[in-house]
Amino acid sequence: MGDASDILVMGHKNADLDSLGACIGICAMAKSIGKKCNIVMDKVSVGVKRLCDKMDESGKFGGVIVDGVDAMRMVNDKTLLVIVDTHRESMVDSRQVLMAAKKIVVFDHHRKSTDFIEQAVLIYHEPYASSTSELITEMIQHMDKKVKLHQIEADALLAGITVDTKNFCVKTGAMTFESAAFLRRNGADSIRVRLLFQNDMDAYKAKATAVRDAELFRDHIAISVCPSDVENSTLTAAQAADDLMNVTGIQASFVCCKVDDTVYISARSFGEINVQRVMEKLGGGGHLTVSGAQLTDCTVEEAKEKVRAAIEEYLEEEA
Numbered sequence: 001m002g003d004a005s006d007i008l009v010m011g012h013k014n015a016d017l018d019s020l021g022a023c024i025g026i027c028a029m030a031k032s033i034g035k036k037c038n039i040v041m042d043k044v045s046v047g048v049k050r051l052c053d054k055m056d057e058s059g060k061f062g063g064v065i066v067d068g069v070d071a072m073r074m075v076n077d078k079t080l081l082v083i084v085d086t087h088r089e090s091m092v093d094s095r096q097v098l099m100a101a102k103k104i105v106v107f108d109h110h111r112k113s114t115d116f117i118e119q120a121v122l123i124y125h126e127p128y129a130s131s132t133s134e135l136i137t138e139m140i141q142h143m144d145k146k147v148k149l150h151q152i153e154a155d156a157l158l159a160g161i162t163v164d165t166k167n168f169c170v171k172t173g174a175m176t177f178e179s180a181a182f183l184r185r186n187g188a189d190s191i192r193v194r195l196l197f198q199n200d201m202d203a204y205k206a207k208a209t210a211v212r213d214a215e216l217f218r219d220h221i222a223i224s225v226c227p228s229d230v231e232n233s234t235l236t237a238a239q240a241a242d243d244l245m246n247v248t249g250i251q252a253s254f255v256c257c258k259v260d261d262t263v264y265i266s267a268r269s270f271g272e273i274n275v276q277r278v279m280e281k282l283g284g285g286g287h288l289t290v291s292g293a294q295l296t297d298c299t300v301e302e303a304k305e306k307v308r309a310a311i312e313e314y315l316e317e318e319a
């Protein structure tokens with residue numbers, strides 16, 4: 001950062017709170033050593049809208065977020081581009097900016113995948129970290145100069161950790177809580193963070209419908225369909241799949257949601273059932289406990305049938 005003329009930070013497409021939280025953390029680090037830093041984000045997705053509104057209202061982050069076109073005008077040979085919360089070329093918010101940058105640093109916690117950014121000069125890749133926000137919070141504490149966090153910055157990083165750990169449930173290590181403690185000491189507030197996760201009424205009702213309509217399969221597996229007439233219904237379907245895991249005895253949940261010609265499937269478990277392997281049978285993927293798949297040219301009923309068949313096949317292999 002010290003050598004760079006200016007810094008750009010970019011997360012993944014369809015940014016979530018971990019991606020944007022990590023971007024905001026990098027900006028705070030840059031600011032502490034007097035460097036100009038901008039976040040490259042083309043579209044404000046539903047998941048980060050509230051945080052973006054708060055940034056606007058505060059008046060402290062005017063012009064910090066730029067789109068890919070503006071970012072292209074900013075890139076020069078001495079620009080440092082920091083990529084957060086992904087290490088894949090195909091996932092970054094603006095591929096054009098990635099190609100234009102000469103110096104690239106990557107921070108990520110996702111398991112290594114194909115098409116990783118090879119031209120990076122530094123890759124901090126830690127799949128055992130809960131979130132990229134946790135990694136960045138750790139980095140902030142290692143800076144020579146003390147980084148003074150604004151309330152919104154501390155909240156954003158804590159929100160990133162919160163979303164990726166599902167409220168400090170999964171992937172939480174000692175460092176996760178230490179990072180959270182640091183953020184709390186530096187102005188983060190868990191109630192304000194909680195408010196960033198509120199859903200609007202229509203989305204909440206759609207989620208409730210998906211939970212209500214869930215059918216049990218093989219006694220321990222919930223399968224359902226999420227209405228798709230709300231904004232960002234795939235996110236709502238994912239939340240419904242999370243919620244179904246609150247039901248006693250449920251070992252895995254699968255929620256289908258049809259948007260245009262594609263049925264999106266969100267799958268969740270606590271690890272007893274490997275939902276990654278189930279979703280791989282349908283051309284999808286992910287993690288042991290969180291995964292998904294997309295099916296084209298089929299109805300939700302057909303999708304549910306395919307999910308059931310994939311589960312049967314998986315259980316047979318396991319038996």
Ligand SMILES: [Mn+2]
Binds near residue numbers: 018131132
């Ligand atoms: Mn993440």
